[in-house]
Amino acid sequence: MTRPRTQIPFRWPDPPFNIVLVEPDIPQNTGNIARLCAATGTTLNLVEPLGFQLTDKLVKRAGLDYWDSVDVQRFPNLGTFMGKSSKVRKIYFSTNGSKNYTEADYQPGDCLIFGSESKGLPLELLEANPDDVYNIPIQLDHVRSLNLANAASIVLYEALRKLNQRPCQ
Numbered sequence: 001m002t003r004p005r006t007q008i009p010f011r012w013p014d015p016p017f018n019i020v021l022v023e024p025d026i027p028q029n030t031g032n033i034a035r036l037c038a039a040t041g042t043t044l045n046l047v048e049p050l051g052f053q054l055t056d057k058l059v060k061r062a063g064l065d066y067w068d069s070v071d072v073q074r075f076p077n078l079g080t081f082m083g084k085s086s087k088v089r090k091i092y093f094s095t096n097g098s099k100n101y102t103e104a105d106y107q108p109g110d111c112l113i114f115g116s117e118s119k120g121l122p123l124e125l126l127e128a129n130p131d132d133v134y135n136i137p138i139q140l141d142h143v144r145s146l147n148l149a150n151a152a153s154i155v156l157y158e159a160l161r162k163l164n165q166r167p168c169q
Contacts, residue, residue, distance in 0.1 A: 011164050013108035016071075018043045018088070019152055020113040022078055022121060025051035029117060032149035038066035040156060045073045045111070047081050078122070085111060093155055095145050096126050097135035104134050106159035114155075117148050 019042055024030045030046070037044040046054075054072075075081040090111045091104055115121035126133050136146060136154055146154075 010160075012041050013160070013163055015109035016041045016043055017106075017109070017156060017159055018045050018085075018111040019156060020045040020047065020081065020090075020111050021116075021148070021152075022047040022081075022113065023049055023051070023116040023119070024148065025117045026148070027052040029148040030054075033152050034070045034072070035066050036149070036153055036156060037071075038069040040160065042156060043071045043073060045075065045081065045085075047075045047078050051116070078125070090129070090132060092121055092126060092129060092133045093136065093151060094121050094126055094133055095135060095138070095140070096120070096123070097133040099134050101134040101136050101155055102158060104159070106162050108163065110159070112152070112155055112159065114148060114152055120145070 017040070019033060019037060021030060021033065021044070024046070030050070030052070034044055036042070075084065088109060088111050089107060090113055091106070092113045093101065094115065113121065134155075136151055138146060145151075
C-alpha cells in the first residue's frame with residue numbers, strides 16, 4: 001500500500017533557481033543536493049573538477065532514483081561557468097561573508113553558488129564580489145562550516161520562502 005502524500009500549493013520560480021557547486025569533494029553531498037534540486041525544480045550546476053565520478057555508487061545512492069528529474073549542467077572550470085552565465089545574477093555563500101543569507105534579495109533564476117567542502121569558494125572570487133557574498137550564521141568556535149548539502153538546503157528554501165511571500169505578479 002502506498003502512503004498518501006499531499007502536494008501543497010506553492011509558487012515555484014520561473015525561471016528556476018540554480019544551485020552551483022564549485023569543485024565539490026564529497027559524493028554523498030552532491031547526491032543529496034541533486035535530490036533537493038529534483039524536489040524543487042532547481043537546476044544543478046557542477047563546476048569541475050569533481051572529487052568523484054557522477055557514476056559513483058555513493059552519489060547515485062544519495063540521489064536515489066531522482067537523477068532523471070534533475071537538470072544537471074557541467075562546466076570544466078569556474079571560468080567557463082562564469083562566462084556562460086555572465087547575464088545571470090550570482091549570490092555567493094561562504095563563511096567569509098559578512099551579510100546574513102536572509103538579507104539577500106533572491107530573484108527567480110539566481111545562481112546560488114557554494115564552494116567545495118574542503119576549500120570553499122576561491123578568495124579572489126569573494127573579494128571581487130563583496131556585495132554578493134552571504135553567510136549562514138554558525139558558532140565558529142564550535143565548527144568551521146556547515147555540511148554543504150545542509151547549507152544548500154537552508155539557502156534554497158529561504159529563497160523559495162521569500163519568493164512565495166511576494167504578491168503574485
